[in-house]
Amino acid sequence: MEFNVFEYFKGYKRTTRGPMTPEEQGTSFFLAGHMGEQISERVDTCAAKARLSRRNFLGTASGFAAAMLAVNEITGMKFFEVTEAEAYDVAAAQDIKVARKPGSDFIVDAHTHICWRKDGYIPGVNTSERGMWFVQLLDDLGKAMGLPNGTKDMTVENFGKLILEGSDTSVAVFNPFGFREDYGGKDMIPIEEQAEVKQRWPDRTVMLAGGLTPNQGLRETLDRLQMFVEKYKISGLKLYTFDSTPKRGWWFDDQKQAYPIWEKARKLGIKNIGCHKGIPFGQFMARYAHPEDLDAACDDFLDLNFIAYHSAWPYQNELAALKGFKPQRKNLYCEVGSTFAATVTNRPLECAHVLGTLLRDLGPDYVMWGTDSALWVNPQWQIEAFRKFQIPDQLVEGHGYPKLTDEIKAKVFGQNAARIWNLKTVASAVPADKPRVVAV
Ligand SMILES: [Zn+2]
Secondary structure, eight states: OOOOHHHHTTTOOOOSOOOOSHHHHHHHHHHHSTTHHHHHHHHHHHHHHTTOOHHHHHTSHHHHHHHHHHHHHHHTSOOBOOOHHHHHOHHHHHHHHHHSOTTSOOOEEEEEOOOOOTTOOOBTTTBOHHHHHHHHHHHHHHHHTTOTTGGGGOSHHHHIIIIITTSSOSEEEEOOOOOGGGTTTSOSSOHHHHHHHHHHSTTTEEEEEOOOOGGGOHHHHHHHHHHHHHHHOOOEEEEESBOSSTTOBOOTTOTTTTHHHHHHHHHHTOOEEEEEOSOOOTTSOGGGGSSTHHHHHHHHOTTSEEEEEGGGTTSHHHHHHHHHTOTTOOSEEEEOTTHHHHHHTTOHHHHHHHHHHHHHHTOTTSEEOOOOBTTTSOTHHHHHHHHHBOOOHHHHHHHOOOOOOHHHHHIIIIIHHHHHHTOOOOOOOOOTTSOOOOOO
């Protein structure tokens, strides 16, 4: 069966304990995909070689390596840089992990969230049916990944535990959710609650504001932007061009509705403006998830950077064309949150094409790391998977993609984000052999 993250966890009820390590979280996605059965057989063989029960083996770094090795064997392509020894020799796999000294990577997660607010989400009271659909999706995903209370556990407190202390992430860029039409007239995550994240971890977080849509009234939108900057000292914006108003969406290149926002942002010193693109989920209209409106916005506001979240997947080719054919462009960025997670474990060829296309056309200086955690709970398995991921030689030769060298990975992991957010490139101090918290 094909793995679809929007279907797979629907109505998820946990009957056994959740994954206990990041490796086990990652492996569980490999096992859930259409290659799952074939991967499972190979994982069992490796577990027997390691003389461990399947259950215990899945919690080790070898279990994760075994799943990746299985994908290389099944597809006949080298998607993961992983050795046979790692896949059954638990000590060898652990050595490779620990050999990566703290500080060897500077990792900026461009895409992180809390998914709970103090008022909660009460259907019919402060949350519409459409609003509940999204809350439920996040809830199911969280429960599957080890949070016993789903969304209720995606709090400020656990943001720190899972992302800042539980993974190799050095700095997390905090993303908002708005859609207040669906949440009783209040943003799904109100700015004052987001601000708690910044207050608690001022050096390790970058705070973006959102919940701005000109369809709620342009005057009000501009006033809110000013308030975000003056009162909350935000660093940038993460917006959604589909919205929950009767108009259902808007465009970044709308000269009447959107350009006044960019002009105001420029005046207020806000330079980085992100937008959810691609992943046209749930109650929202897919047309607004296409990235074509970034074209004129980029040209008309050369001093601002525009960031396509999710890299517009599955419309990444449209996004890449905005630079592939206009190589002079220097203010169009993308990040890979949820896109990498949803493809790497079960559509590795698609994952390689997406990354290859972005790196070739937007360029290695414009692609940024992101995980969309805490939707995916602890991001560590995604970090480990990207460290090992490769664009196979056949695709490098046949499509002109760059190879995923350490140098390119370092740019994607943190250097590009450090440049646009003015971050000091100090890596996380959490040692590689410290156990990672994956459940709370
Ligand atoms: Zn997100």
